[in-house]
Amino acid sequence: MNITLRIWRQHDADSPGRMIAYPVEGVSADMSFLEMLDVLNETLTLDGQEPVAFDHDCREGVCGMCSLAIDGVAHGPEALTTTCQLYMRHFSDGDVIDVEPWHAESFPVVRDLIVDRSALDRIIAAGGYISAPTGSAPDAAATLVPKAAADRAFDAATCIGCGACVAACPNGSAMLFTGAKATHLGALPQGQPERGARALAMVAAHDEEGFGGCTQIGECTAVCPAGIPLDMISRLNADVLSALRSPSP
Ligand code: FES
Structure with missing residues (x-):
């Protein structure tokens, strides 16, 4: 499926941030949300653009590192699910998905989707x-x-x-x-x-x-x-x- 991501890009805590749209093509329903971001980052890197910074570690739902607000909901639309365990089968071809960092005063943005x-x-x-x-x-x-x-x-x-x-x-x-x-x-x-x-x-x-x-x-x-x-x-x-x-x- 083909989707469009609108991703929060912010160079550092002192810079203003903004949403930027990126098309992602050939997304498999069996990809996790983070694997889909990996595909986007590969494309951006090959194009000479700065990849999107996001937090992750275990990718098994146990470490607590992944931290994305997806369409305004922390960890996305599935209950009892971390972002790394969220699969693209929960989205549809043609979807436009907003991806933002945790927005909280005590969690300053470090870069893009990573907060402290x-x-x-x-x-x-x-x-x-x-x-x-x-x-x-x-x-x-x-x-x-x-x-x-x-x-x-x-x-x-x-x-x-x-x-x-x-x-x-x-x-x-x-x-x-x-x-x-x-x-x-x-x-x-x-x-x-x-x-x-x-x-x-x-x-x-x-x-x-x-x-x-x-x-x-x-x-x-x-x-x-x-x-x-x-x-x-x-x-x-x-x-x-x-x-x-x-x-x-
Ligand atoms: S990356 Fe470890 S819980 Fe998601």
Whole structure:
């Protein structure tokens, strides 16, 4: 099939950006969206033009690097799907498809479709860890983990940190990401000692990075490729409130 891409081109964070149209011919329905961009880039390179910069790594839906807004929707039209796992069979011959970077104040554009998502790393650095004593490895059965807690922690840990939640949120909030990362540790016995301090530190880092507050709109969970539910945010808010009521000594 033949399609037209309208792609956001921007030299760097300080330059203005604009949409430029590119025809792409001979697109196979079995190509992923990124493979289709590879074809475009090969053509541009052979023509002596600058290829389109876009983020990717695993191309298997697990690393969270791919990050395109396709026709205005983070990761495109398919639910529970990363951009790298989106296939061209979901589009039709003659389609005109808009491709943009994540638009969020806390994610400045680096070039074309690549944004700087290091603000998410700084939220993790603020509290996304547990402290463990040094020495020999503890007995594997020394700390029993209830099945419900293990399941909850695992569900939270499926967040791949792509930032689609931020891109979709009208407030530019990263609370779904922060809630998932805090819950992933806070649901487990090993994460209890720092649970309150972790919630406070991660939310403070979230706010310092300029992300907006959550007003429970739910766009984040609608585009999340891992299906992280909105109640991860409620759980984080409950941890914050409880820590404020009973601060650690
Ligand atoms: S490239 Fe790794 S999740 Fe898409």
